[in-house]
Amino acid sequence: MPPSTDPAARVGILTPSGMLGAGFTPESIERGLTLQPDVIAVDGGSTDSGPHYLGAGVAKTTAAAVGRDLRILLKAAATADIPLIVGSCGTSGTDSGVDWVAGIAEQIMAEEGLDLKIARIYSEQEATFLKDELDAGRIHPLAPHGPLDPETLESCTHIVGMMGHEPFVDAINAGAQVVLAGRATDTALAAAVPLMLGMPAGPTWHASKIVECGGQCTTDPRAGGVFATVDQQGFTIEPLDPANACTPISVAAHMLYETANPYRMREPAGTLDVTDATYTALDERRVRVEGSRFEPAEQHTVKLEGARVTGYETVSFTGIRDPYIVANIDRWAALLRVILSERVSQTLGLTDDDYGLDIRLYGHNAILEDIDPDSGPPREVGVMLLVNAPSQAAATAIAKVANPLMLHLPLPEMEYLPSFAFATSPAETQRGAAYEFVLNHVVDVDSPTGMFRTQHSREVSHV
Known part of the structure; x- marks a missing residue:
């Protein structure tokens, strides 16, 4: 018009x-x-x-x-x-x-x-169609992504065009x-x-x-x-x-x-x-x-968004208020990571390359991490352990190995066994499949509507 x-x-x-x-x-x-x-x-x-x-x-x-x-x-x-x-x-x-x-x-x-x-x-877009577009040189990355490979398209559970x-x-x-x-x-x-x-x-x-x-x-x-x-x-x-x-x-x-x-x-x-x-x-x-x-x-483009499974997650959360642990919380978190890695290797036979884990210290630096301007000691810290593994069973097993550590782990110089407080019972919560975005690319198109399909509730005439 x-x-x-x-x-x-x-x-x-x-x-x-x-x-x-x-x-x-x-x-x-x-x-x-x-x-x-x-x-x-x-x-x-x-x-x-x-x-x-x-x-x-x-x-x-x-x-x-x-x-x-x-x-x-x-x-x-x-x-x-x-x-x-x-x-x-x-x-x-x-x-x-x-x-x-x-x-x-x-x-x-x-x-x-x-x-x-x-x-x-x-x-939604089919990987086979997009691979043809990729082969034709019509798909381009947006920063910070690099060139796209066909395997990435095939790994996505869902791909949409914007x-x-x-x-x-x-x-x-x-x-x-x-x-x-x-x-x-x-x-x-x-x-x-x-x-x-x-x-x-x-x-x-x-x-x-x-x-x-x-x-x-x-x-x-x-x-x-x-x-x-x-x-x-x-x-x-x-x-x-x-x-x-x-x-x-x-x-x-x-x-x-x-x-x-x-x-x-x-x-x-x-x-x-x-x-x-x-x-x-x-x-x-x-x-x-x-x-x-x-x-x-000069060139109409359609942005692609796609996500794929990265593994399966189990999360555990404990609260720490012990004043000595809280005052040395970074050192405690580093110790937790080392000892947990050792025990997972001993009990489950897994290496660090077999799984991923994230220790987030809420109340300390979980959000801003090293750029947090507040350098004073926190009053209490919530420790979230997030485990990612190839299977749900493996992720939960690793979190269970961490359970006693997140309940009582002392620093080496402490002469008593501290007690922490799990937020839930059971302490481990299975989150299921975890996903990541893997597409930040655009497709050059000849028609702005060509990649999309419209279905009407019943036959209607053009007006």
């Missing part, structure tokens, strides 16, 4: 929260509808919570939480007769995640008597009223309808970036979602909660979030440039943004 030439044209984006299942008040959606939105867009996931959700193909949210939010949004979309778009369904955007959210949505619609056309957009806005546009043009998609850029789901309706790319992509996390661009992120209005010159943004506010600083600051460069952000179709953007307070709650630009890319 060519850009709109109507200077009065505007497109409203209602973003209820930063993630489906995170929760919001029904009142905020009711107020959002009074602002005349053209689309409701909400993210369904991300990689923020680590590789497990992609590797295992499961969601971090509960069906009850997703269903609660979806019920409100489906009814709102039906009332306003506007599309509802959810991206990265099921947290990581696997095909099973899309089907999981779609199943919840279909059940809700049956209960509420809603008749909405659903499109499912799948983003779609831009184009598959959403196609689905809506084909008649979909609810679009449930696999992995997508956080901005694409909000940008789709404004771009489809002819809004300029610069303001659209910038607005979509700002609304991606709901209320995070406001002075009170806990207060819910936001509403952006995109027009020919820029966009205006405001919170859905009348007691909340957007300020020039809170809006501009969101360009710092999850970006390597606060002025430029790459999308599959090009790069958003906000170097010359201006942020002006219209009143105590609303901010006006102008001057954003979008540079189309």
